[in-house]
Amino acid sequence: MAATHDNDAACPFSRQARSFDPFGVAYQSDPAEALRFSREDEPVFYSEAMGYWVVSRYDDIKAVFRDNITFSPANALEKITPATPEAVAVLKREGYGMDRTLVNEDEPVHMARRRALLDAFAPDALAEHAPMVRDLVREKLDAIIERGHSDLVEDMLWDVPLTVALTFLGVPDDDMTTLRSFSVAHTVNTWGKPTPDQQVAVAEGVAKFWNYSGDVLARMSAQVDAGKDVHGWMYDMIRQNRVMPDIVTDNYLQSMMMAIIVAAHETTALASANAFRELLTHRHQWDAICRDPALIPAAVEECLRHSGSMVAWRRIATRDAAVGGVTIPEGGRILMVMASGNRDPRHFENPDALDIWRDNSADHLTFGYGAHQCMGKNIGRMEMAIIIEEVSRRLPHLQLAEQELTYLPNISLRGPEALRVTWDPAKNPERQDPSLRHTGRNFPVGAPDRKSIVRRLRVAEAAPLAQNILGITLADPAGERLPSWSPGAHVDIVMPDGESRKYSLCGPADAGEWQIAVLRDDLGRGGSRWMHENAGTGATLPVRGPHNHFRLEEDAAHHVLIAGGIGITPILAMADRLKALGKPYALHYAGRNRARMAHLDRVEAEHADAVELHLSDDGTRSDLEKIVADAPAGSFIAACGPARLLDQLDALMSRRPDLRLRFEHFSSDDSAAELATGQAFDVECTDSDLSLHVPQDRSLLQVLRGAGLDVPSDCEEGLCGSCEVVVEEGQIEHRDRVLTAVERAAGDRIITCCSRGRERLKIKI
Template identity: 75%
Template sequence: SMAPNGCPVSPRAAAFDPFDRPYQLDPAEALRWSREQEPVFYSPRLGYWVVSRYDDIKAIFRDNLTFSPSIALEKITPASDEALAVLERYDYGMNRTLVNEDEPAHMARRRELLDAFTPEALEAHAPMVRRLVREKLDAIIDRGRADLVAEMFWEVPLTVALHFLGVPEEDMEQLRRFSVAHTLNTWGRPSPEQQVEVAEGVGKFWQYSGEVLRKMQARPEGHGWMYDMIEKNRHKPDIVTDNYLHSMMMAIIVAAHETTALATANAFRQLLSRPAVWADLCDNPALIPAAAEECLRHSGSVVAWRRIATREVEVGGVTIPEGGRILMVTASGNHDPAHFENPDELDIYRDNAVDHLTFGYGSHQCMGKNLGRMEMRIFLEEFTRRLPHLELEEQEFTFLPNTSFRGPEALWVRWDPVQNPERRDP
């Protein structure tokens, strides 16, 4: 078959499907052939141009005029008519936020909303993060066995996210279910029956976000990033628009917690499966920030991100036509030997781990990256100190089937409570 640029599609490109097992289990490994032989290819099954090398991905991120982020939150699997009818019933109107906004609107808005991310502003959240992690650890420390995802890896980042945003902590389980629906809706391939169910979840999430927003608008004395937005909306409605507020309310609840929850689970999985590295962290906690960064490179929670070509353009020697949809597999770029020596090795002493693409790059680079890093660091500090004898259980890992957000759905660990340092040395 032919790609939209008139070139033939290779057999491997034709066979590529991100919803197949290899990509779901290990996206970087699933694209090794591409990194080595065909770094930019058209995937007929996805209808996207897939880009797998570090330099090509970075070049795309760098030029957000040629490569517009407008499709970053588009449904990767088109909605069925039934699903569309459901969304309409809920008056679903998710549109531009920051991550999928074009220039010049994006930068004008981003600039208005930076105050919440100064180092001092973020540092003010650290004691709360530590308290939450400690409480969750207290609850399991004598148990000897736990699924850390269920016990705390999603709930702590969700609580932190809501606090950071100023959103009242309400039904956490419900919010988690909404997040899963949003991820499947945006980055998954739900079956026709699932489509309707997912649309129900997304529609409810949209309504819920609107209600929370109205409640918050009624008490403008509140604190948090959403309140900054409400305030800017009041004074600069042309920059921080009404639809932006509602769309952002829904998108940010997910962006601010799911990414961090999955990144933490990935990091614990990688570090605990290398007992010598874990022991190094226990002996020398100063290594923790570098270890977290290397985990974000080696096993990031965002593994692919999207752009659309606004004109015909060449990437890695391949001509992508105007309107070409692009899937940058950042997890693959993070394993590109042209940028990272022995890329498949988890090396907490690597000096360029921070170059990874897990937070994106350029003008849209993740605004919350230092909050995410802080949460990972505090999780690791508390666990290495209080449960240095933690072990990973043998288990089959499962993942929510989608192109972009990746982390195990459960992470079972065990330890001998008799050996807990605080028991031996209270």
């Protein structure tokens, strides 16, 4: 448990933790900021004020989501504020009977129901709804575009998701005003803190919502039983009810009717309002998506990470269980604050900043994780992307109006109740080009392709660093500061043919500009030659990243840094960081001769006490065997350089299990297409409870994504490791250049873009 605080020896948690109140001003104003103290010092604590165990860090939240047996979702829809007798009487009088839905159902019933109802949420099936969504958005935008001002929530963001939800369900959409009040009542009833008087009014609304759902369901059921050709998710469920009434029960149908209207409607409406608030506040990012709509899916994902509408979710422990080093007792109620996990610097760099070019935004926890991950995540993504694309194309000059934003007090859902914007109709682009109303672009359904997330940066300076090595400083053309980065990070420069080349960042991490070094290789694929000939001062380059798959383990007892040639670029950044931290390290820098070694002057000037140079022309080659043998126990070895150096190190590490090696390759001997094919195999996904088949002509990564699972990836050539997943059972055919020999021998992880299973794998996703 955490250390004792505030001189209170009776409890291991601080006074701030024990008194934490999700209905307090701090949490209601900014949930992530309110739990900064927890992310930093007390990642799991007991709140006496609310009677819940609060979990605030990314990995711990994901671990709770992953284990839905130990951590039951049974209390996910439990009222956070106990109902008054008067409110209970209202619900009883009206026959309110909402029970289990996909959200709060335990296994094995949950997955049996989920499998029966999942097909409609597959990306290909959802794509069919895109034209309907776009037509709705255009209709709403047409009504206000010449007005010059709007409350986007009232005029568009509330009604569009509601209509989409009703259409998707197959439900009549005649009574939106009533449904809006029903949806809010359900939110306040479940996650809010209404006063005793408000509880009675809320109960009346919830009961009406329940009975309305029942009436609509009865009419829809009659159509199914009459054999009419009707379509929609609720009709599919009704048909499943007729086939498997013990799984898709009558009560379950009505409960899901009510729950999914809220889940598909309010979450998307509030998330869209949050996205417009953030993008219009960070004007240069709004302008960027107006110039390059291909960035919109990435912007959606980053807004969901930074300011998602689902703030927190709940579980209950079915046994004593350790989370983050703290034992939560059986029966303990848990509040997982995803908004806090989404700001965890252990997983996201510069987590408090909105950065639509962030490479791993899709790792966010806003949709949950595992078997209970939101089924409607992709329809929500699709709606948000279409709404932002339509508005940014037709109203790029949109501005936030001066206003005091208000939020409905509750623990789980967050978004402004109103969002007022203004614009000058005289500047509407379609006055000059009416075709803009009809030129919207379609995006693939699902998480964004990282390769589409591209910045266009200016070469602020290009100058020789050593023989055949060009130093390049990249800057934002608009003068904005580029994000800071961590040692080991790299960027991808996109070549004219669409292929990319990876270059490690090597300058000061927080300078607001990025520095790379490019070694010219005339026998290579042509990228370095193109950079030397075209990336001069003033040039504009398309850049992806930063990405970091070569992280420095700062907490190791000792560090050994090994650089071969141009491999000094990430290693120098690591040395700079370790020196700043006052950590012990040794730096080995090998090259043919001094004239060919980039940053040599800086290495010798700033790391003189730690560096040992190894020059081939002087006969002082590095003795890797001795370096490994002499490394203190517990050392972290980071290496970057030629493949032969890395392979030799990898082989030597088998003699020193007390050391940890991490290295980085930037090239592969095989094409991505060749790596993605091979012997067919089956895979069982334990977190999501899915069984899939990987055919000969597809990679495991492609199959997982086709099943609607969000798996991050970057290079898709087996070089970066971003698509790694944990393997519980089965033999692996390793094809990557990421895992060490020791890690491959352990057989507990696979790089999904290229490696394959032998017959069958069981993986955790």
